[in-house]
Amino acid sequence: MELSFIIPNEINEKAERTLSLAVSPDNATSLEKVRTENNKYIKAVKAEIEKAKEEYLKPFSILEAQALEALKPLEEANKTLTQNILEAKKIAFRERVKEYWEQLMSLSQDGLYTPFEEVYDPSWYGKTDKEWQSKLIAAIKKYNAKDLIEGCYFVIERAPKWKIDEIEAFIISELVTYRKEQL
Numbered sequence: 001m002e003l004s005f006i007i008p009n010e011i012n013e014k015a016e017r018t019l020s021l022a023v024s025p026d027n028a029t030s031l032e033k034v035r036t037e038n039n040k041y042i043k044a045v046k047a048e049i050e051k052a053k054e055e056y057l058k059p060f061s062i063l064e065a066q067a068l069e070a071l072k073p074l075e076e077a078n079k080t081l082t083q084n085i086l087e088a089k090k091i092a093f094r095e096r097v098k099e100y101w102e103q104l105m106s107l108s109q110d111g112l113y114t115p116f117e118e119v120y121d122p123s124w125y126g127k128t129d130k131e132w133q134s135k136l137i138a139a140i141k142k143y144n145a146k147d148l149i150e151g152c153y154f155v156i157e158r159a160p161k162w163k164i165d166e167i168e169a170f171i172i173s174e175l176v177t178y179r180k181e182q183l
C-alpha cells in the first residue's frame with residue numbers, strides 16, 4: 001500500500017460502514033472480524049505513513065547527523081571553557097576570602113595569626129559575602145581556640161582599608177576584649 005493509494009473517501013466509507021453496524025449479543029462475536037480487519041487496515045496505513053516519512057526525511061537525517069557530528073568539537077570546547085571559567089571564579093573567590101583574612105590578620109600587632117590554609121574552605125564558594133565572612137571568622141575562632149591567645153594589640157595604621165568604626169564594630173561583634181590606647 002502506498003500513500004498515494006490512501007484515499008480519504010475510502011477511509012470515510014469504512015468508518016461509516018463500521019458505525020452503521022448494529023451490535024447485538026447474537027452478532028458480537030462475528031463483528032470482531034470487522035474490528036480486526038479495521039485494526040489491520042489502520043495499522044497498515046500508519047506503517048505506510050512511517051515508511052514514507054522515513055524515506056522523505058532520509059536526506060534530512062543525513063544532514064542532521066553531519067551537523068550534529070560537526071558540533072561535537074565546539075560542544076567539547078565549550079565544556080572545557082565552562083570548567084575553566086568555574087575554576088577561575090573559584091580562584092578569584094579564594095583571593096577575595098584571602099584579602100578579607102589579611103584584613104582580619106592585620107589587626108594583630110603581636111604577629112599572632114591563623115594560617116589561611118588552615119581556615120579556608122572551598123565549599124564557601126557560591127555563598128553570600130556575609131555567609132562566607134561569618135564562616136571564615138568562625139573558622140578562625142575555632143582554630144585559635146586550640147591555642148588560646150591571652151591578649152593582642154590592634155594598630156589602626158596597619159588596617160588602612162578599614163574605617164575605625166568598622167574595626168570597633170568587628171571587635172565588639174567578635175567579643176574581643178580590648179582597650180583603646182594612644183600611641
